[in-house]
Amino acid sequence: MQGLLTGEVESNIDRRLAEELIASIDGVKNVNNKLTIANREPIGEKINRKYVDAKIATVVKTRLLMDREIAGTDIDVSSKNGTIILRGFAQSGAEKDLAEAIARNTNGVEKVENKLKVSG
Numbered sequence: 146m147q148g149l150l151t152g153e154v155e156s157n158i159d160r161r162l163a164e165e166l167i168a169s170i171d172g173v174k175n176v177n178n179k180l181t182i183a184n185r186e187p188i189g190e191k192i193n194r195k196y197v198d199a200k201i202a203t204v205v206k207t208r209l210l211m212d213r214e215i216a217g218t219d220i221d222v223s224s225k226n227g228t229i230i231l232r233g234f235a236q237s238g239a240e241k242d243l244a245e246a247i248a249r250n251t252n253g254v255e256k257v258e259n260k261l262k263v264s265g
Contacts, residue, residue, distance in 0.1 A: 148176040153183040198224040201253045205229055208247050215240055215247070220261065222248070227255035234264040 148167040154160050164178045202224040209217035220233040229248045235241035245259040 146172045146174060148173045150176065150178045150180045153181050155183055157182055194226065197253060198226065201227070201229065201251065205248045205251050205254070208251060209244060212243070212247060215244055219264075220244055224254075227253065228258060229254050229256070230258045230260060232260045233262075235261045236264060238263055 148170070150163055150167060154163065160178065160180045160182060163180060164176050167173055167176045202222045205224075206217070206220075206222040209215050209220055209222065211217075216234075216236055220231055220235070223230045223232075229251070231244055231248060235244060241259065241261045241263055244261060245257050248254055248257045248259075
């Protein structure tokens with residue numbers, strides 16, 4: 146008997162695992178694996194991107210906390226695919242602009258979304 150696999154899986158590992166499971170069934174002589182991978186980005190690249198994003202966000206947050214002209218504790222910093230997102234509050238328009246400039250001038254930052262609100 147031949148096993149046929151169709152559909153989508155998240156990774157090549159899932160594809161190979163499904164094939165191994167079908168192949169282990171008694172009576173299955175071979176497996177025609179036509180599963181496609183929905184997520185084309187290799188797992189290693191996805192993990193690396195998350196690591197880089199976390200590192201960039203940490204560097205930006207640290208620079209904001211160390212700057213005496215900014216209330217860094219009022220600013221939340223996150224990163225996704227090289228884009229820094231600033232949320233929270235700035236005490237003035239100048240502080241908001243300075244926070245954005247610090248983020249833009251950080252290595253690895255490709256874009257900045259400044260969602261800070263002026264509280265003062």
